[in-house]
Amino acid sequence: xxxxxxxxxxxxxxxxxxxxxxxxxxxxxxxxxxxxxxxxxxxxxxxxxxxxxxxxxxxxxxxxxxxxxxxxxxxxxxxxxxxxxxxxxxxxxxxxxxxxxxxxxxxxxxxxxxxxxxxxxxxxxxxxxxxxxxxxxxxxxxxxxxxxxxxxxxxxxxxxxxxxxxxxxxxxxxxxxxxxxxxxxxxxxxxxxxxxxxxxxxxxxxxxxxxxxxxxxxxxxxxxxxxxxxxxxxxxxxxxxxxxxxxxxxxxxxxxxxxxxxxxxxxxxxxxxxxxxxxxxxxxxxxxxxxxxxxxxxxxxxxxxxxxxxxxxxxxxxxxxxxxxxxxxxxxxxxxxxxxxxxxxxxxxxxxxxxxxxxxxxxxxxxxxxxxxxxxxxxxxxxxxxxxxxxxxxxxxxxxxxxxxxxxxxxxxxxxxxxxxxxxxxxxxxxxxxxxxxxxxxxxxxxxxxxxxxxxxxxxxxxxxxxxxxxxxxxxxxxxxxxxxxxxxxxxxxxxxxxxxxxxxxxxxxxxxxxxxxxxxxxxxxxxxxxxxxxxxxxxxxxxxxxxxxxxxxxxxxxxxxxxxxxxxxxxxxxxxxxxxxxxxxxxxxxxxxxxxxxxxxxxxxxxxxxxxxxxxxxxxxxxxxxxxxxxxxxxxxxxxxxxxxxxxxxxxxxxxxxxxxxxxxxxxxxxxxxxxxxxxxxxxxxxxxxxxxxxxxxxxxxxxxxxxxxxxxxxxxxxxxxxxxxxxxxxxxxxxxxxxxxxxxxxxxxxxxxxxxxxxxxxxxxxxxxxxxxx
RNA sequence: GGACUCGUAGCUCAGUGGUAGAGCGCUUCGUUGACAUCGAAGAGGCCAGAGGUUCGAUACCUCUCGAGUCCACCA
Numbered sequence: 002x003x004x005x006x007x008x009x010x011x012x013x014x015x016x017x018x019x020x021x022x023x024x025x026x027x028x029x030x031x032x033x034x035x036x037x038x039x040x041x042x043x044x045x046x047x048x049x050x051x052x053x054x055x056x057x058x059x060x061x062x063x064x065x066x067x068x069x070x071x072x073x074x075x076x077x078x079x080x081x082x083x084x085x086x087x088x089x090x091x092x093x094x095x096x097x098x099x100x101x102x103x104x105x106x107x108x109x110x111x112x113x114x115x116x117x118x119x120x121x122x123x124x125x126x127x128x129x130x131x132x133x134x135x136x137x138x139x140x141x142x143x144x145x146x147x148x149x150x151x152x153x154x155x156x157x158x159x160x161x162x163x164x165x166x167x168x169x170x171x172x173x174x175x176x177x178x179x180x181x182x183x184x185x186x187x188x189x190x191x192x193x194x195x196x197x198x199x200x201x202x203x204x205x206x207x208x209x210x211x212x213x214x215x216x217x218x219x220x221x222x223x224x225x226x227x228x229x230x231x232x233x234x235x236x237x238x239x240x241x242x243x244x245x246x247x248x249x250x251x252x253x254x255x256x257x258x259x260x261x262x263x264x265x266x267x268x269x270x271x272x273x274x275x276x277x278x279x280x281x282x283x284x285x286x287x288x289x290x291x292x293x294x295x296x297x298x299x300x301x302x303x304x305x306x307x308x309x310x311x312x313x314x315x316x317x318x319x320x321x322x323x324x325x326x327x328x329x330x331x332x333x334x335x336x337x338x339x340x341x342x343x344x345x346x347x348x349x350x351x352x353x354x355x356x357x358x359x360x361x362x363x364x365x366x367x368x369x370x371x372x373x374x375x376x377x378x379x380x381x382x383x384x385x386x387x388x389x390x391x392x393x394x395x396x397x398x399x400x401x402x403x404x405x406x407x408x409x410x411x412x413x414x415x416x417x418x419x420x421x422x423x424x425x426x427x428x429x430x431x432x433x434x435x436x437x438x439x440x441x442x443x444x445x446x447x448x449x450x451x452x453x454x455x456x457x458x459x460x461x462x463x464x465x466x467x468x469x470x471x472x473x474x475x476x477x478x479x480x481x482x483x484x485x486x487x488x489x490x491x492x493x494x495x496x497x498x499x500x501x502x503x504x505x506x507x508x509x510x511x512x513x514x515x516x517x518x519x520x521x522x523x524x525x526x527x528x529x530x531x532x533x534x535x536x537x538x539x540x541x542x543x544x545x546x547x548x549x550x551x552x553x554x555x556x557x558x559x560x561x562x563x564x565x566x567x568x569x570x571x572x573x574x575x576x577x578x579x580x581x582x583x584x585x586x587x588x589x590x591x592x593x594x595x596x597x598x599x600x601x602x603x604x605x606x607x608x609x610x611x612x613x614x615x616x617x618x619x620x621x622x623x624x625x626x627x628x629x630x631x632x633x634x635x636x637x638x639x640x641x642x643x644x645x646x647x648x649x650x651x652x653x654x655x656x657x658x659x660x661x662x663x664x665x666x667x668x669x670x671x672x673x674x675x676x677x678x679x680x681x682x683x684x685x686x687x688x689x690x691x692x693x694x695x696x697x698x699x700x701x702x703x704x705x706x707x708x709x710x711x712x713x714x715x716x717x718x719x720x721x722x723x724x725x726x727x728x729x730x731x732x733x734x735x736x737x738x739x740x741x742x743x744x745x746x747x748x749x750x751x752x753x754x755x756x757x758x759x760x761x762x763x764x765x766x767x768x769x770x771x772x773x774x775x776x777x
Numbered sequence: 778g779g780a781c782u783c784g785u786a787g788c789u790c791a792g793u794g795g796u797a798g799a800g801c802g803c804u805u806c807g808u809u810g811a812c813a814u815c816g817a818a819g820a821g822g823c824c825a826g827a828g829g830u831u832c833g834a835u836a837c838c839u840c841u842c843g844a845g846u847c848c849a850c851c852a
Contacts, residue, residue: 005814190849197852209852258851266852275850339849384781388847391780541847575789609791609799614782615846617789621801628814639811696791696799708816715810
């Protein structure tokens with residue numbers, strides 16, 4: 002054996018051994034209890050970052066541990082199409098070529114992104130293998146696999162049938178830069194100092210941060226209890242504005258805080274969520290949303306001479322004109338204000354009225370809360386069980402429409418009457434944009450366009466459509482006929498992700514079988530492994546993903562998708578700072594493993610980590626764990642050398658006058674202590690105390706087994722055999738954490754074993770060996 | 778404004794109802810039969826503060842102070 006353990010000499014070879022042995026596929030042994038973890042699918046388009054390394058490590062530890070405990074383990078890997086994230090990256094690439102998404106019809110664009118993702122797909126998989134992930138790659142599933150898509154569509158169809166889907170006009174969180182709406186969860190809030198403008202408004206003065214939206218005002222509101230304005234309630238007032246005189250109704254609503262500003266609020270239902278709510282409460286009294294900002298982020302026609310100006314510029318000019326006309330009375334320049342921005346590009350989110358599909362969450366939430374209360378799911382991670390509950394109790398309906406092409410297109414169909422038809426259809430006013438045969442962009446209402454184009458041509462070049470809120474539609478997983486236009490919106494990525502545990506287990510049917518099992522054996526994956534055992538992920542997607550998986554899992558299958566949620570913390574740099582590109586403190590896991598080995602990184606990530614708590618990891622930590630791998634190697638080397646040398650010694654010679662009985666007494670104590678260690682580690686792993694288990698095994702191995710026991714063996718106090726047995730136990734205990742070095746050392750022991758010869762074709766592997774008996 | 782978490786050795790973090798732990802860093806020794814990616818010895822902590830429960834609290838409860846994260850429609 003080499004004096005030092007060199008990870009690069011072993012890792013690849015060992016991984017191949019594991020893979021060839023079929024150890025990654027669930028055991029078909031009779032009576033083996035199933036154990037299943039569905040891997041959080043990494044973005045198919047991204048290389049791994051340190052967070053991925055963390056989840057690979059934690060999940061691999063659990064899987065390897067349970068596999069050694071004799072469970073039939075399935076760790077099901079996959080990749081995520083990552084909707085907006087991927088399209089965003091792709092559009093950047095297009096931009097470099099001087100192109101944009103507007104140059105292509107949606108089908109071509111989709112195909113281009115598909116091809117682009119295919120090029121990169123597999124990168125993450127290879128990297129996870131380098132980290133030692135013992136996942137069943139034969140069951141690998143992509144979120145846009147045909148059968149996955151089919152099931153997702155089916156779920157939506159069911160939801161619709163059960164009355165849990167509705168289409169309605171709401172103010173959506175629209176990013177005018179990304180060109181799509183987002184769910185509330187995807188809006189980031191930042192504090193800003195924004196000028197608060199006080200302006201004359203008929204007989205009132207009111208305060209606003211958005212004077213440019215005043216063209217969309219449909220009412221003025223005051224608090225019903227405010228004595229200052231009581232006389233005006235229900236009356237119409239004359240207002241002089243930048244576009245001339247107009248009349249405006251005064252309404253009373255509790256939403257108005259008499260203490261803030263002047264106690265008078267202009268109501269702009271098209272551009273402020275609160276105002277929209279006010280309108281809903283006063284539908285009979287006042288006009289509805291009047292949109293004055295377009296989806297392009299510019300002021301639109303109702304803004305008169307200001308139309309065409311981008312919002313920010315528009316505000317400046319409106320303020321200037323207000324001032325010129327003496328309508329501006331005061332400006333509070335120090336006003337602190339929370340602004341919603343796009344989580345991707347930081348563009349201010351524009352609340353805009355858009356008909357969207359929503360899922361009613363109330364019934365789903367009830368079931369989920371119930372399952373939590375009945376302890377059908379346990380959450381590990383600093384207080385996040387409470388967070389989950391809090392969220393569920395306050396959840397709003399889920400907007401699942403996204404205006405991007407890279408995703409699962411909604412199975413929603415609008416019937417279009419042919420131009421010859423005499424029947425007037427309200428769907429004729431669906432607004433479409435498409436590329437005609439000459440690749441020119443054509444936009445307009447479909448009823449009108451049908452005079453010049455066939456429906457087939459429109460369909461072929463379709464970019465997007467926008468159907469009015471009262472459009473007729475049907476939901477169907479398959480095309481209902483030729484005279485239909487399919488909705489161009491796609492599902493929120495999380496809508497399909499929410500169904501991942503059930504869908505992956507059902508989708509692995511019919512795939513190429515792994516080495517040790519037939520396709521038929523895979524057929525009942527769902528039967529066998531659902532509900533799964535553990536969902537392991539970072540706490541930052543608890544709400545986006547875990548919560549929704551619970552809701553949709555319960556809806557689809559009637560039972561929770563997993564029994565345990567283990568949330569790991571974020572990895573920070575050695576100074577405890579978040580990793581970010583701008584700080585330049587990002588650790589690339591593959592850089593680290595190429596220097597120190599995968600085992601070292603794994604152990605550094607996980608040792609002394611706590612569920613739900615962030616952890617800082619620096620190069621020093623990794624180096625220390627690299628040293629551990631070397632320590633393991635050398636302990637094995639010493640014990641092997643001992644065994645070689647004693648073979649040549651005459652058995653009768655008793656060294657140094659130490660008697661057999663003394664040795665066996667010491668051995669007894671050694672074995673007692675050893676079984677205590679086994680017991681402790683087993684308990685810790687059973688209770689998901691992973692960081693603690695890693696620490697225990699580290700300390701016991703290094704500071705007890707090496708520092709004490711090996712030294713006592715040198716003084717002839719502990720027998721060689723005891724030491725060898727102890728080493729094997731420790732290799733097993735450490736294997737889930739540092740699989741490569743432990744397997745490498747174990748193979749060295751095998752080779753030294755004369756019985757090994759006949760096993761050459763099927764070597765004993767540590768990965769498939771049983772976990773040590775507690776009473777060892 | 779609401780929720781959650783944290784405050785333990787110089788730094789980064791574990792931990793436990795009953796003499797305080799690890800890694801890194803530091804000091805002094807040490808190349809005799811695994812490992813200098815090592816070993817031995819050591820310095821360094823009123824476990825944020827104040828109350829309470831308890832025979833006993835760093836740990837459980839309450840409050841205070843300090844740090845952080847997430848959420849939030851006051852124009």
